[in-house]
Structures are given as structure tokens and as C-alpha cells.
Amino acid sequence: MGAKGMSNLKLVYAHPVPVPSQAANAVQVVKACSAFQAIGCRTVLAIPLDRPGTNKWGEIRKAYDPERRFGLWHIPFDHIPARKLAFGGAVSLLAWLTARDAVITRSISIARATAAAGVPTVLELHSSIDTEHRAVIRRFDNLAKSKNLLSLVVISEALRKHFESRWPELSGRILSMPLGGDLVSAPEEDAIPLGGDFNVGYAGQLYPGKGMEVILPLAQACPWATFHIVGGAQHDIDQWRARAESERNIIFHGYVPHARISSFLAAFDVVLAPYQRVVRGVDNNTTNLADWMSPLKAFEYMAHGKAILCSDLPVLREIFTAGETALLCSPDDVVDWTRALTQLRDNKQLRTRLGENARRRMQCEFTREAWARKMTHDIAARLHALKRSRPIGQSGSSQLGPNS
Numbered sequence: 001m002g003a004k005g006m007s008n009l010k011l012v013y014a015h016p017v018p019v020p021s022q023a024a025n026a027v028q029v030v031k032a033c034s035a036f037q038a039i040g041c042r043t044v045l046a047i048p049l050d051r052p053g054t055n056k057w058g059e060i061r062k063a064y065d066p067e068r069r070f071g072l073w074h075i076p077f078d079h080i081p082a083r084k085l086a087f088g089g090a091v092s093l094l095a096w097l098t099a100r101d102a103v104i105t106r107s108i109s110i111a112r113a114t115a116a117a118g119v120p121t122v123l124e125l126h127s128s129i130d131t132e133h134r135a136v137i138r139r140f141d142n143l144a145k146s147k148n149l150l151s152l153v154v155i156s157e158a159l160r161k162h163f164e165s166r167w168p169e170l171s172g173r174i175l176s177m178p179l180g181g182d183l184v185s186a187p188e189e190d191a192i193p194l195g196g197d198f199n200v201g202y203a204g205q206l207y208p209g210k211g212m213e214v215i216l217p218l219a220q221a222c223p224w225a226t227f228h229i230v231g232g233a234q235h236d237i238d239q240w241r242a243r244a245e246s247e248r249n250i251i252f253h254g255y256v257p258h259a260r261i262s263s264f265l266a267a268f269d270v271v272l273a274p275y276q277r278v279v280r281g282v283d284n285n286t287t288n289l290a291d292w293m294s295p296l297k298a299f300e301y302m303a304h305g306k307a308i309l310c311s312d313l314p315v316l317r318e319i320f321t322a323g324e325t326a327l328l329c330s331p332d333d334v335v336d337w338t339r340a341l342t343q344l345r346d347n348k349q350l351r352t353r354l355g356e357n358a359r360r361r362m363q364c365e366f367t368r369e370a371w372a373r374k375m376t377h378d379i380a381a382r383l384h385a386l387k388r389s390r391p392i393g394q395s396g397s398s399q400l401g402p403n404s
Contacts, residue, residue: 009041009376010098012073014091014105014114016084018050020063022233024205024296025106025126027064027258028179032104034066035372044071044100046091048083065259067182088113095119102150102379108132112139115148120383122375124153127289128162144169150382151175153375155294156315162292175378178319180371181299183363184262191266196226196249198345201268203261204297206236209290211274211311214337216243218274219250221338225345230256230264265304270344270351273298273310276331291315302362307344307351309337319366325358 013036015029029045036043047056056072075090088110095103095114102120105111111123121143129140143149144167153175154160160176200222206212206229219227227250229240237252244250256264265271279289290313298319301308310320312328320326327344329336344351 009102009379010100011036011041011043011376011379012046012091012095012100012103013043014046014088014103014107014110016048016087016105016107016110019045019047019056020059022255028296029106030060030064030066031182031368032372033070034068035368036376037068037070038369039372039376041372041376042071044073044098046073046075046087046094048087049074049076063257063259084109085113089117092117092119101383104375108136108140108143111149112143115143115146118148120150120379120386121146121148122150122153122379125159125163126155126294127292128159141167147386149173150386151378153177154292155179156292156318158315158318159292173382175375177371177374178294178366179296179299180366180368181296181303181362182368184266184303190263192263194226194228194267196228198225198270199228199268200225200270200272200341201228201230201264202272202274203230203256203265203300204232204295206232206240207279209276209279211272211276212240213276214274214332214334215272216240216247216250217334218337218341219244219247221334222341223249225249225341226251228253228264228268230261261300262304265300265306268306270341271297271301271304271306271308273301273308273316273326274329274331274337275311275313275316277313294319299362299366302358302366305355305359307354308358309340309344320358321361324354325361326354 013029013033017023017026019026019030033043033045056074057069060066073094075087084107091103091110092114096119102122103114104122104124106124108123108129111121115121123143129137151173152163152170154163155178157176160174163174164171202211202215204210215227215229229250230253232255237254241252253264273295275290277290279293292315298310302325308320308326310316310326310328311331312322313331320328322328327340329340
């Protein structure tokens, strides 16, 4: 394969979960594909075929409103044994048939299958893999040794250092960059009307450690503010609504399609990112996400030019500068949060300055297109360095064995 410029790469993003879904990673995957397409890459999203006969693109457009349309591969591998490996095998065959340059995925099993089939592969991980099954870690061990793994893309320097220390053979092949988000051209234009005098917003999931542990006592300490909770799975909403039953200044808006969240953010005076020192994921049983996260909501808040109150965690200082782009508070000190929120209530000039600084930094460093350009520049350079003399699909000695 000859050298290719980053703007004309043919990419496959392989995602083994049906889209649309309520998961935050579905938003990120769709937006990533849109960003790749926007910078000139011919991009296909490969997803399981969960419901034959539906207009998938119509559903995706309604749920996420992506800026650019990209291709879709519907692969019927949703309910079979070893489905991710099988899914990866199918993606490898289609990539070979359509002369794709590389496959990008967040699944270790898919990456193992595509790399073993000789397909240049980029694995994107957002946390450590310490709590994965032994079989998955074994696949990652094998993958780290494969020359067909172009790179491992992670979302923070903390996570890059973690993987380099555990897998030194990945040194020089780890790309660290925050996820980024979309710019908002007219943030205040379609703001949803809200009734409160001072509206404080949170958008995101309600898993343990995401921040309701702070928002509830903060609302109790600040009866002069109205707190709006946008998003969350229904059972989590029900639990927190029961705990907040006596608080008249907390409104749970429930699940909102991602395309509509912008209207809420535009209406808030202040937005919250109250991550705790321990943050769990969708199954509440994963590793601590607070060590390496790069939260989507941070960039959405910045894009809207909002005054942000955020937890002071080392990984979040990779995104925010205290007093310049956000006010940072001790994660579990409600007095600290109350003091900061009161300060923002009383100082509109400070709110404006923080919001403008955050939006400016977002525009300069953290757009999704900037993320896509860095990713594709890295892919193009690594493909060139690889000097592949065989066509995609010739795997050489790297085959999936019975213990893969």
C-alpha cells in the first residue's frame, strides 16, 4: 500500500453495539464518523444488524444530528457465541473487499480479529483494562505485539502512561488526546424556556460518581437556584428522584435525545461537572473512570460558552485551567461547591469571562474535527512507515489461534 494523505483515507469504524442507543459512547462514535467524513475521509460505520428493515440512517440523524453523512455496514452478528470476534472477522472481509485503509474500533476483540486478518487497526480505549476477563487481556497482549496494530488511541496522558508502563512494546504507538466535541454556531439561539431565576444544569448519566452525590446537597444548600438534570437511565432517575422528593428546586428532565441537549445547555446560567474521586461506568463494576476520563459533557459545556463548575481532579486539569476556563471545586466538599456557585450567581462578569475563555479554548484545541485530523495524520504516517507490500487481508503469520 502506498502512502496516502490523511484527507483521502478510507476508514471503517467498527462498533459492536447497535446504534442509536442511550449510551454516551454511541454519541461519540457517530460524531467521530461525521468528523472523519468532514475532513475528507471516506468513512463507514460498521454496526450489528439488530432490527432488519429499519431506516438506520434516519434513526441516527434524528438521535444525533451528525454534521456529515457517512456510510453504514449492517452486520448480522448480534446474538452469536464469540460475536465480537465474528464481527471483527466480517469487518475484515468487507475491509479487504472494499480496499479500506484501516479499521478503528473500541473493542479489543474486534481489534484482535482485524489485526490478525492483516488489516491495519487502530484501537481506541478510554479506561484501563484491568477488570476485563482474562481472555480479553490475553487478546490485548497478543494485539500489542502485532505490527498490524497501528496505534492505541487514549483520552488522557494519565492513561497513556498507564498503558506504556504495563505494555512497553506499545511505546511510541500510543496517541493521547482528549475526545473533543462539536462547535455551536449560535449557542443561545434555540434555548428552551426555563422557569427558574438562576438555572443550574447537569447533562449526562447518573451512574455512581457522576455527581448526583454533590448535586443533591448543593441544591439543598442553594434554594435560590433551580437545578436541571438532563439525561440518565430511568431506574437511576427514579432512585435519585425518590431521594430528592422534598427538594422543590431539582427538576429531572429524563432521557433527552442528544440532538436536543443543546437547547437545554443554551438555557443554563451555570453548568456542573461534579465528578467524584471514584466514577463507575454503565455496569457499575468497571475500573475507576476518574483516573483517566475525558468527558464528552466538558466539551459540550465549553462549546456553549457556559460558566462551568467542575471537580478538581488531575485528569480534568488536562482540559480546564482553574479560574480561567472553569472554577474547580474539591469533588466531595459541598461547602466548596456552594461557595463557588454563590460567587457565580453574584458575579455575572465572572460567568461571562469563564464561558468565553472556555469556548475560545474549545475552538482552538478541542473540536472533534481537530481530534479527527490528529488521528488521521497519525494513521497516514504509520501506514506510510509500515510500507505494506502485501494487500489488505494477507495476514502472514499473525493468525487467530484457539486461545485467542
